[in-house]
Amino acid sequence: MGQGWRKDIGFRAGTGVFALLLILIVGAIGVELTLQSMQSISQFGLDFWRTEIWDPVAGEFGALPFIWGTLYSSILALLIATPIALGIAVFISELCPALLRQPLVFLTELLAAIPSIVYGLWGIFVLVPAVRTVEASLPDSVRSLPMFAGPPLGLGMLSAALVLAIMVIPFTSSVAREVLKSVPPAQREAAYALGATRFEAIRAALFYARTGIVGAVMLGFGRALGETMAVTMVIGNNPQVSLSLFAPQYTMAAVIANEFTEAADDLYLAALVEIGLVLFIITLLVNTMSRLLIWSMARSGAKAPAAEPAAAPAPGTA
């Protein structure tokens, strides 16, 4: 016993070191980014995030346009992607014939597997020209609205939001699907027993799963915030704060991707690292919150009585 016990301690410590490495890497990212951006943090303070002018040549660093572009594009993407992603999740987990389920899961997950750079390439040569045509064809009465102000370039906020939406859909829908799976079948059966229509029963299931659904949406938000290449290639890369969907804008990830290797002096580099640091913190908060929501949903689902077999009986399809 004594001998084996000691060996087990060795095994635990030996593997534990590698687990510790995971924690250390996350910590190291935070520390490294903070150290590298110290110069910018101490020189500009909070003004960095309130100033709108980004002119590195003149030594003016204001990151407001980037945080605006990141938030605006991600929120727009979420508005487009969320209903579609939830629709897909409901269709696959509640409505579609069993035979179609696996192929559909595979196809939607393929959307997540396509590299960002391929989305970007497609965005530049296919989506942007299409968006430009649509933008140019809008009547003048629409074009005078602030949301649609400016020349129809194609490159701009609208294209970025569309690409982001496509890229976010598979993440949100796959988590929402898992969440719906954890809703006890009794929830739906009770609704049907009371004479509910299919919509009403599914609405009950969605309501039961609301915490997890919000978690799924936030997970998509986290993905959208950090997405780099595809957005960089279609958003137009112009640091300005504008409501217009047509306006070329910029995001935090995109400015780092474009300007990092060109940053000639230390302050410029520190400013870019600070943008990276804040992006790191924001995505960390969003992802953590999303995971807590999904996790609390999964736990409450597991606690619910599950006397019946796991597979939810498909409501009469005839």
Next chain:
Amino acid sequence: MTDTLRKLLSSAFVGFCALSVLIALVPLAFILFFVITQGIRAINLDFFTHMPRPVGEAGGGMANAIVGTLIVTGLASLMAVPIGIVSGIYMSEYAGTRFAAAARFAADTLNGVPSIVIGVFAYGVAVLPFKQFSAMAGGFALGVMMIPIIARTTEELLLLVPGSMREGALALGATRARAVFTVVLPAALPGIVTGVVLALARIAGETAPLLFTSFNNRFFTTRLTQPISTLTVQVFTYATGPYEDWHRQAWAGALVLVTIVLTCSLLARFATRRLERMHARG
């Protein structure tokens, strides 16, 4: 609300859900269609065997970038596979402990860190101290992204191995290490290999972490301390450049990337299916 209205609403909802699937599949079809048609028109043997031509001259290929991608992803795997698998073992073996929960949290956090931020981190750790962009720095950046994927996959697959197998080994007097390495891990190995292949496919398509770590190189090199060209960075350079022939090559590069990803996903899918069937048989 009348019954007719309720039924109508219900049908509309079902219709919306079906439509959502179509809406998502349309861009997928469009992307695959363009990558395949444009890519096939652009790809040829030269693409794989030739170097990029000087600016303005048509033709040439991405031989250096293909080798570069292999080298950088290879370095990433060398770093991430051992760390990922062993930390995954810890998380599954000591699943109930606080430390395992912390490691799991760290893995999920790392998984959610934007790839561009990983690039900035790798620049500070692996480029700045040596004052040199290098293949190794690129491998480090991709390795950091790969670790959490492999760790979590390993953990989940090890937890699927029936407890009776481990107990059998322990009952025969094996130490915990021996039970894990000779019984539990081999049982989960096919699944773990699948996970590693999927992780490889994912990081092979990454661009952002490489922009300022492995950077780019117009020349053929296999030296790990030198900047190196990769498929993704090359596609980015060509796609955003002004020349028609560059765009052609960018599509060819995209076709190669998508082929890699599709092949890996399909292989993984078949492998998982076989595993599931094996498990079902007991």
